[in-house]
Amino acid sequence: MEKPIQKRTLATRAKLIAAGEAIVSEGGFDALRVEEVVSRAGVAKGTFFAHFRDKDALMERLIGVRLDSILDALSDIPAPKTTDAMVEEMLPMLQFMVSERYVFDLILRYSGAALIDDIGPIGICIGRHETVVMGWLNAEGVRRDVDPKILAEGIQAFVFQTLALHFCALHSDISIQSRLGSYLKPWLLAH
Amino acid sequence: MEKPIQKRTLATRAKLIAAGEAIVSEGGFDALRVEEVVSRAGVAKGTFFAHFRDKDALMERLIGVRLDSILDALSDIPAPKTTDAMVEEMLPMLQFMVSERYVFDLILRYSGAALIDDIGPIGICIGRHETVVMGWLNAEGVRRDVDPKILAEGIQAFVFQTLALHFCALHSDISIQSRLGSYLKPWLLAH
C-alpha cells in the first residue's frame, strides 16, 4: 500500500539508464550529458530529475552496473592461492576504476558509504567486493592473527592507494600489479 | 638578469596569499572564490593568474602552509613507542585533513604527485610526513621483514582509508583513532 511503484515508472527509469549506458559505452563517463540522456531516452528533462537527484546519482547507477558485472565474474572464480594471483583476479576491477579519472573520483567519494544508511550503488559494490575478497582469506598462508574484515578493508585501502599513485605518477614505471603486490604480501602473509 | 624579482611582484603575491588565508579562516577552503581573493587583495582578476597557474595552485599553497606547521611540530617529537601513540601524534594532521571534504579531496589528488616532477606544496608535505613516519619505524617491535618505505606508504594508505570512511560513515561510532589503530597494529608489528 505504501508505494506500489508503477510499471511506467520502472520503464522510464530503465530507459534513462539504458540511454546513459549507451552514451558511456560510446564516449566514456566523462562525455555523459544530461541533455543527451533525456533526448535519447525520449523523456523530458524534468523527468530525469524526478528519477535522479542529480547527474551524479545516475553516474553512480551506471558505474554500479559495470562494477556489478565485474563482481559477478569475480564471485564465480575459486579463491586465488597467492597474492599475485589475487592481484591478477582483481585486475579487471582495477582497470575499470582507472579507466577514467572521473570514475575513480566518484568511486572514491561514494565507496565508504557502504557503512551508512543511504548506501548507494557504488557503496553496495564495494561491500560486495569486500565480501568476495574476505572469502579468499581463508586460504593457506594467510595470517590468522587479524580479523578477516580488517584484512579485507586493508586490501581496499591498498587498492585505492595504488590507483591514486597510478594517476599521479603518470610516468612511473611501476605497474599497478607490482605495486599492489608489494603491499599485499606483507599485509596478508603470515611470517 | 636572471630573475630580478621585483619588490612589487612579491608584495602582490603576498597580498593574494594573505587574502586567501583570511577567506579560508572565515569560511573554509571550499568557500574560496578567486573573485573574492582579488577583490580583497585589491588587484585585478588577471593578476591572480599571473602569479598562480590556477586556483588550485593557491589552494595548494594555502593547505601547504597549514600542513607545514603541523609537520614542524611532528618533527620535534621523539618517535612514539606504540602504534596507539603513533596514531595520537598523527591526530592533528588527520583532523586538519578531515576538517573539510574539499581539503581531503585536494590532498588526496595532489598527494601522490610526490612521485613526479612538478611536485607541489602538498606533495612535498606528504613526502615530509612519510620521512618523519619512516623515522619512527626503527623502533623495537616494528617488523623488519618489509622495506620501511613500503611500510610508510602503507601507513599513508591506511590514513586515507580511515579518513575516507570517516567522511562517508557519518553515523559510525568508530573513532578515527581506533580505526587507524586497528590497521596499523597488524601492519607494523612483528608477530
Place this chain on the structure above:
Amino acid sequence: MEKPIQKRTLATRAKLIAAGEAIVSEGGFDALRVEEVVSRAGVAKGTFFAHFRDKDALMERLIGVRLDSILDALSDIPAPKTTDAMVEEMLPMLQFMVSERYVFDLILRYSGAALIDDIGPIGICIGRHETVVMGWLNAEGVRRDVDPKILAEGIQAFVFQTLALHFCALHSDISIQSRLGSYLKPWLLAH
C-alpha cells in the same frame, strides 16, 4: 439528473480550499503551490484540476473570500459624508490589496473581467465594490454633471493608481490615504 453533485465532490473541494487558505495564512498567496495544496488536502494533483480550471481559479476563490468579508462590512456602514471619510472606509480593502504584490497583480488582472461573460469571484467583488461606492455618490456636495457609473469607475482607477504608486514608491512619504484623497477631492466634488 442535472447535477446531482455528490457529497464526496463537495468534500474534496472543501478540503482543497481549506488547504489553500491554510497555506495562504501561513506564507501568503505568493507561496501557494498546487503541489502543497493537494498534499495537504490529501488528494492527487490531477484531482485539483478536476475541481479548478487552473491554479488561478483557486486563487480567485481564495481572494474572493477575503474580499467578500471586507465588502460585507463595507455594505453595512452608512454613506460617508466626505472624501476623507470615504477613503477611510475603503482602507481595509486597500490594505488587503496592498498586502502582497501578487495579490494586487491578480486583482488588477481579473478586476476588469467584470465586463465580460465569465466573470470570476474577483470581478464580482469589484462589481460589488463599485455598487457600494456608487451608492455613496448620491450625497450632498458630490458633482451631478457626471454619470455616477463613470465616477465610480474613476474611483477605481484612482485606487489602483494609488496602490501601484505605493508599491513602487516604497520610500515615499505620502500615505495611501492622503494620496487617494488628493485624487478623489477634485474628481468627486462639485466646484
Place this chain on the structure above:
Amino acid sequence: MEKPIQKRTLATRAKLIAAGEAIVSEGGFDALRVEEVVSRAGVAKGTFFAHFRDKDALMERLIGVRLDSILDALSDIPAPKTTDAMVEEMLPMLQFMVSERYVFDLILRYSGAALIDDIGPIGICIGRHETVVMGWLNAEGVRRDVDPKILAEGIQAFVFQTLALHFCALHSDISIQSRLGSYLKPWLLAH
C-alpha cells in the same frame, strides 16, 4: 577615476540591445529569448547577465527605447486644445502599451518606480510623459483649482484603467478613445 566605463563594454551592451530590438521587431516582446539575444549579439550567455540583472532588465531597456521615440514625437507637437485631441495625441503610446499583454504588465509594474531611486527606463519614460502632459494643462478650459501635477497623475490613472479594461473586456464595444475621453472630460474641464 571611479568607473571609467570602457568602450568595449558599451559596444557589447549596444550589441545586446540591438539584438533584442531585432528580435522584438520580428516576433514581439513575448518572443524574446535570452538564448537568441546572445546568439545574435555574438556574445556569451554569461556576458548577458553581466550587463543585465535578468531578462526583465533588458525588456525594460527595450520598452524604454520604444517609449522614448514615441515621447520624442509627442514632445514636438503643440498642446492639444480639447480632451478629444489630447486622447488622439496619446493614442500611439496607448497602442504600444496595448500591443502585447506582456508589455502592459511590465509597464504597469515598473511605471511607478518613477518616484524612487533605482528608477528604470520605463519609470523615466512615465516621468517624461507626465511632464509632457502637464505642459498641455495650461490651456484654456482646463480647471485651475487642482495642482497640475495631480491632474497629470490622474490622467495616468485613467490611461491605465482604460487599458486594463481594454484587456479584460475583449468583447467590449467601447473604444479606447471614447472610454479615456469619458474619464478625461470630467477630470480636466472646468465646470
Place this chain on the structure above:
DNA sequence: TATGAATGAGCGTTCATTCAT
C-alpha cells in the same frame, strides 16, 4: 606586470498542466 570584460558549456530548477490508467 596589471587590467577586467568576456567566455562558455551545461547543470539544476521551476511548477502549472496534461493524460493514460
Place this chain on the structure above:
DNA sequence: TATGAATGAACGCTCATTCAT
C-alpha cells in the same frame, strides 16, 4: 472522479580561465 508520473521550455547561474589593451 481520482491518480501521479510525465511534460517542457527557458531561465538563471556558476566561476575558473583567457586575452586584448
